[in-house]
Amino acid sequence: MSSSTSTSVANSSFARRPVFPFTAIVGQEEMKLALMLNVIDPKIGGVMIMGDRGTGKSTTIRALADLLPEIEVVADDPFSSHPTDPDLMSDEIKQKLEQGEPIAVARKKVQMVDLPLGATEDRVCGTIDIEKALSEGVKAFEPGLLAKANRGILYVDEVNLLDDHLVDVLLDSAASGWNTVEREGISIRHPARFVLVGSGNPEEGELRPQLLDRFGMHAEIRTVKEPALRVQIVEQRTEFDQDPKTFLEKYQTQQDALQEKLVGAQERLSLVKIDYDLRVNISQVCAELDVDGLRGDIVTNRASKAIAALEGRTEVTVDDIRRVIGLCLRHRLRKDPLESIDSGYKVDKIFSQVFGLAEAEEPMQNGASVRR
Incomplete structure (x- = not known):
């Protein structure tokens, strides 16, 4: 194998890391149900998952994002705009369609965006290059995490430790489906419709009631106490880590069936x-x-x-x-x-x-x- 071929293989395997299958996750039925219902109807308003550390919260959310079918997007669009639904496309794409310009369509996996604890408002919402806007007369916008999360899942671990103002911004975007950035009289907006999933440990402090109320659902998870079940979870994880490909093949039929069920539910809603x-x-x-x-x-x-x-x-x-x-x-x-x-x-x-x-x-x- 030539060095260029080996590099491309390494890159593709790095880009598509195996994800633990959703249907293999044992227990935590409440969390799984709340997540699936929000995928069927994102207008439910997201899920707040409170519970013990090490109970597979991020594993479950990543597994659900991986389970979902690929979506149609406008190629090379930073907001993953929908090619036909005006509510899910940026103003720029809308304008192109109105003017009869052709747009290229691509398919991509549903994004799961992790919001780091120390993220700033600029990192989350995006920034406007004022200098470029004033000197060149163009709206120079650098998209943030909300742009990346459009039509996907935005996961905020330890949301109870996040700055209240930032939580407010996330909840406003999740509720309205749009993110608006304003700087020095210049305003830019883009679609930001995503399933907001927050998680936290009650020992590290509660979320303020007025913020908690804004989450559609609240799932509580506990560490599994039954020894046989704990052994099963440990064995599954070990099996997956040792040979992900074989483990994934074992659950492929169940994964396909659940994917079909979720797509059918979205269409039936x-x-x-x-x-x-x-x-x-x-x-x-x-x-x-x-x-x-x-x-x-x-x-x-x-x-x-x-x-x-x-x-x-x-x-x-x-x-x-x-x-x-x-x-x-x-x-x-x-x-x-x-x-x-x-x-x-x-x-x-x-x-x-x-x-x-x-x-x-x-x-x-x-x-x-x-x-x-």
Whole structure:
């Protein structure tokens, strides 16, 4: 093999490092479900994952990004603009299309962008070269991490240690789908629609309630306690590290099936309906839990539709709502220092009362849950 060939092989293997398969991840069902629902409907508003260190948070997020199919983008565009959807393309591309200019289309993997803890606002949002703008009369913009994350996943580890102002900027972009940079009277905007995933360890401090409320869902993860399960996780990781190619081949069928399921859910989402009475009950749960604002109602409705789409249905059921309502509301409850009750249990208790269901899981009869 010539030296140039060996270099190109080395570069390609470096560029496409093997990623642990999503379907091989054991446990942490709550986190996996919340991430999948946000991929189906990014308007849910992201996930905040709180839990112990070393529980595979970043492994799971990277695995999900790798599982997703390639997306169509405008070639050589720094914002990964969509070739046909105006909401997902930059103003420059929009202008070219309006003027009838041809644009080249390429395919690329969904990006997972890691936001480093010490990142500055310029690094995140991008910068405008004022000197060039004034002297040459052009909008010289250096894109930041938000540009790179458009149509992908933006992961912020230890988000509770990040500067509050920066968290605000991220949440604003995630909610609006646009990032606007203004310097010295010059304004530039670009699409920034991404799934925002934050993670943190409660021991290192809580996120302020008004910022926590802006995350669509809140998943709690714990270290696996069962010895047999721990051994299985360790063995899987060892097997993957020793021979990634063989390990990936073993899970390829499951990966393909889940990818197909997620794509089908994205396409089905717009057809999913939620009955008026169920929407009223969701709002009643939010009211009885004294949840501030309407974000809780909106996110629960969206997540319920997403889970129905994931299960291949176009009608939301009570069970769909039950599976997501804790994830959507537990972080929005007011903290009572004298209360030891787990917030997830509190949500489930009120849900059961409002929907007229048994509070604790009762034995199944004829395949259906018992109602009181």
